Amino acid sequence: MNLDLLLQLVVNGLIVGTLYGVVAMCFVLIYKSTQIVNFAQGEFLLIGAWVCWWLMTSFEAPIWIGFPLTFLFMLIFGVLLQVVVLRPMIGEPIISVIMVTIGLSIFFQSLMGWIFGVFAKPFPRVFETESINILGLQVQTAYMMSLVISLVIMVGFYYFFKYSRLGLAMRATAFNQQVAQSLGISVKQVFAMSWAISAMVSALAGVVVGMVNGVSSALSFFGIKVFPAVILGGLDSIVGAIVGGLTIGVLENLAEYFDAQWLHLGNLYTVAPFYVLVIILMIKPYGLFGTKDIERI
């Protein structure tokens, strides 16, 4: 047993896990208000990262300008996307809308490839110190930034859904669009809101990952990578998304630990979370915090 290594891995897992949590939250947001699983989530990250990268390299904008501008861009992007593509789909079968997000993902993936090329591009240096030491582990500063922002966002979301008028409207829309409409809720507005927020928050994650690894089309794989986190926490739970993210982050690292120390199977890091996911779902079919479907006749 190497406790030092174990500790470092757990810390690493927690930190990467927050990022999973943030992206998972974006999923949950869209799901909660529209019941759509957004397969273009990864592309949202990618677009956010590229836009921020572009602002910061072409105009040499500092991060505190580049980042808010990116947010603004993503806001407009989210609304536009909703108006142009998703609005006509209101009232259509959810599965068709999910397929549309797959189409979007193909579209944006190649659009980004065309505009920005396919090579990974380094992000301009943002923080004086690139990494700081936490419990013996060097951690990139960008992660710490995301940690703080995502905590704020998480708390915000929680209250938003629980208490705000719009939050209620989003939940009602997710329950049944016709019912929501009959209550005077503009399904279009609700959708626009949730896509815009989700796009903005994804951009945060995109920028952070971009800072750490460079920006490249591969970033979009993040979208699929966080599925286990989303499900583990429960599809409709903001808190669940964070817990799921952290759990998956730690799990991956623990798997790596056991693999490297004893098992030597290889690839446990990627696959183990999926085994655990299935086991947890067998015990708790709605994830850790997801609300049960109402089974009543």
Add this chain to the structure above:
Amino acid sequence: MSDAAPLLEVNDVSLVFGGVRALTDINFSVDRGELFSIIGPNGAGKTSMLNCVSGRYSPNQGRILFQGRDVTRLRPNQRCQLGIGRTFQNLALFNHMTVLDNIMVGRHHLMRNNFLTGSLYWLTGAQREELDHRRAVEDIIDFLEISHIRKAVAGTLSYGLRKRVELARAVALKPDLILLDEPMAGMNLEEKEDMARYVIDLNEEWGMTVIMIEHDMGVVMDISHRVMVLDFGKKIADGLPEEVMRNEHVRTAYLGEEAAGDADPNERVA
């Protein structure tokens, strides 16, 4: 299993949801051939009672005997095989199937072909079986007078028609005991009359024992052999319709009659 024993026996059943006591120590039995009604205010636990009988809920306490056999722990599909069929208060049709297919699903447990023999349709007798059951289903369709919509997709039908399709599907199960949850809700007088006639026919001619939940007192009084009243999860009365009607509590808490005694039980609820 003897004919003398009641078809259904409910012993001491209690059901709790979180803090809500939906049912408390319910006891009753239904004899073969009876047309038994359950009435009571909204939220009294009538539907929950049916759910316990059909297997959707398992009671926290108590036993349910069907044909002398303890079915308390059986899955709904197993109870169906034993001969319990039902309809639902909030429609539960297969919305994307045609009316015909909906009813054919009711024959599921009576059929033998499976995915292998079904795939080889012509070679394995699956076709013959399908056609046999189709014939039986058409009889039901004729009986319930829904032949004009047999090819319609169930989800697009109006509420009243869907209720009727639900009844057809339950009848297709060939149950010994059929549970009807507010079969006449959402129907106008004429349609209620039709429905009442179907229920009576099922009971008298098709030989099914019926348990029916219904809020229309006129119907309940006219056609049921025996009535049980639930309120707040408790049984407050059980007996012949006229007896139950005379119960003070029923009149005030359920029917909302100001003065007891003189009202004609047959008066249309109005």
Add this chain to the structure above:
Amino acid sequence: MAGHATMRCGEFRTSYRADTTIFPTPMSRNFALGGVVLLVLAPLVLNAYYLNLLIQIGYYGIAALGLNILVGFTGQISLGHAAFFGFGAFASAWINNSFGIPVILSIPLAGVLTTAVGMIVGVPAGRIKGLYLAIATLASQFILEDFFARAEWFTGGSSGSLANSISLFGYSMSSDQSYFYVVLFFVVVMFLFGANLLRTRDGRAFVAVRDHYLSAEIMGINLTKYRILSFGISSFYAGIGGALYGHYLGFVSAEGFTILLSIQFLGMVIIGGLGSVMGALLGTTFMVLLPEVMTSLVGSVGDMLPGLSQGVAYIKQMAIGLAIILFLIFEPDGLAHRWKMVKAYWKLYPFSY
């Protein structure tokens, strides 16, 4: 009564048997028969390219039908279909290579083996529902992919495994022409099986489970059994499709069976129309032809605008994404639905409504 509105003027049947055929009208049956006859003649007129596309539509179409049984009929979304498809490909190659069982038998055997794997993967479906289940199947996608890389005895590891071509009575069916007939045979058989299955007891049970599982259970349907069974049957189709794919390519490597292909399968059934046998084939055709059509369309645009030559590849990909989006905006219920509308129109012609 309002029933008039739903009564069709163009339907006349005199027996239940006539009412339970796969093809609702004699015309549609003749249509289908004619289609098969045309396909039988196809190799005589079509060149290898078109045959190749038809073969692709064939093996993907079989797998897509399987997925449609799972997603469209039983209502369980699967993101792991590509892994089953791959498993079938590996299994058939393995059975043939290791045991010397002829390919024509190894293909159905691979289907059976894949069924077993599919049922195991389907076990959680007894408890997990909806999107949670979808992600659980995503897990099986990754777990199986990992297995492919690990199980060298089965998959040939990094160098992949060779899949021999079919030989019947000493005649090798390795040319596109002869392989086309093999695929056509399987397509016809599998689609007939599928259509039969879905109009009989178990098929109805699948749909019942999808539409309202609570009442389905009360109607006597064993939910767990049918949920798992549908995984099994769907995997059987995937396995057959995958095996045909493997023997056509002659080489099976884990690289081809990623989540991307799973998503593509999902695209096929959604675009084709969930819950429609015909839809599986239509959707597959759409997804297979789309890149080809886009290549030639965008290629000719690229010729006109030479500056775009590298961009052409991206434009093509974007066009594929866009085509999917536009298609669903205008036909969210899938091709099969459009097909039905066209049929309904003709049936009632010249009385609309």
Add this chain to the structure above:
Amino acid sequence: ADSITVGHLAAYTGPTSDVGKPYGQGIADAMNYINANGGIDGSQLSFETVDYSYNAPQAIATYKRWMASNPAPVAIQGWGTADTEALVKFVTNDEVFFMSASYSGHLTDPMGKSERTKAAAPYNFFYGPSYSDGCRGVVQWASEDWKAKGGEGKPKFVHMGDNHPYPNAPKEACAAYAEELGFEVLNPIVYSLKPGDFKAQCLSLKESGANYAYLANTSGSNISLVKSCATVGVDTQFISNVWGWDENAQAAAGDAGYGIAWVVGAAGWNSDAPGMETVRAVSRMSDPSGNEARVLHYMRAVCGVFFMHDAMLAAEKMDGGVTGTNIKAAMEQMTDHVPAGLEGVCLPSTWTPDDHRGTNQVLVYKSTPNGFENVYTATLERRPEWLGW
């Protein structure tokens, strides 16, 4: 003949586009250059570039379309593993000369002599060392490096890469050779082909105390790996394969990337080899300004096309002219051949009818803040047991 039809399968989009793009551009530019400079003895190369997005069935469909067209191609410039392998059967059958960018060892065994080779691939060629040979070469460098640094005891070697056909390809061959050279071979470490945060793997690497880590993935995920490892403070010497590092990777990795040593198959853009003149001229086919700096893969692509060009020239003089069979035969007659005009750029290569290991030289480069440096050139023996492995 007035034109010679060639097919070009490229991966400009899809998962391998980061390296597929410069490589494909190199192929197209080189063929355009040949056409602009007299073609093959007067006949033009008529070629179509098709982006198949790294999707094997789509590649096959394209191949079938080509073969059904008139005239059908006699030669194909291909790309990835899955499609190359799937096409082996077809090109052999149709007798089409096929040059790929998939360097799998078993493609080097045209007669299927080695027991490791499952199917003979007589029409398949590639330019450069196979994955296994590349790894052997860079391990050879590592062994020299260890001695030069005065390392004590047995150096530790570890294979790192995804559990996937491509990274696994040289795993056993290379480990066997490393052991032979006196390395202690550690348990492999797995990291994804998709870029991500690999601190966990880096911590394992650090813990294992490996001296040399062979990165078998492509550059995209290698960038993430070296960056993560730099954060964690790993001081292992990274070595990598031919797709594992390039100028773009170095730019994205920044400081963390310096020091990595990897296999290079041809001269770099800034090389002063005489042949670079030609390469620059080729590059101007798509970049008239001549400003764009091409990455390493571009040069390899150009070499590949020029070898094909030379073979076609030779085939022209044979019975039947430029057919797939004749191009193959011409290739198999080359001994230590370097295409005219590309001296110093392409490695001298030899193909024979029963050995398609084109080159036994492996250039090892190291990335430094001053650019890429050729630190070593390994010359591997042509061991018979390495054929096809």
Add this chain to the structure above:
Amino acid sequence: MAEAATRAETKEPILTVNNIEVVYDEVILVLRGVSLEVPEGAIVTLLGPNGAGKSTTLKAISGLLRTEDGEVTRGQVTFMGETINNRAPEEIVRRGIFQVMEGRRIVEDMTVIENLRLGAYTRRDKGVKDDIEMVFDYFPRLRERTGLAGYLSGGEQQMLAIGRALMARPRMILLDEPSMGLSPLLVKEVFNIIRTINREQGITMLLVEQNANMALRQASYGYIMESGKIVLDGTREELLNNEDVKEFYLGGGDDERKSFKNLKSYRRRKRWL
């Protein structure tokens, strides 16, 4: 139907439906020219057998057809002088028409209070809390239900659905079978509440009912619909005294009401069409 306007004398119609035709799925014609008028502040009832198109009419007014692939292909719906057909439903709600849909349609995964707050979604004033109390006063049973609305009994859900409509403080409520599934006591109560609301708050009501007795007792005017057409209309008195209406909708046309028991094989299908 021309006389309808003159007969609904007292007040100006707030809602006019003029000869509308509704088609589902582009092929299924359900309403074939329906016209009706609702005067301001009145309760008007719409009766008819199952499948006649009553719910469809209401959905055509409230704009909820579109989510079911339905469309008003001909005719107009005018509310307070403005044409509202094929407008977005949320806009129609904002103009003051609130529909209580058939089958309750409460948001099952929310609590009772959240459902009520949702009803007030279009309001921005401060009175929401008080109105929740008001609803609880009308339906005391709901106050005790703190769990998710999906677990309420059928009748409780119906109360919630009506309560939710009140929360919106609309000018007009379209009620689709509000008494369905309610116990006799509650049916009375609900109709009392409807009348009270109508009287106290001046909310106009268009009431679709199967319980014709009850409905006609509340309403000032009634329409009878069959197979997508209005076949009869008149004031309360006219309808109550119409022999056909008595026989088929009210029961006991002749003198004594028939017992349900003795209806066997007795068939009659008088239709106006």
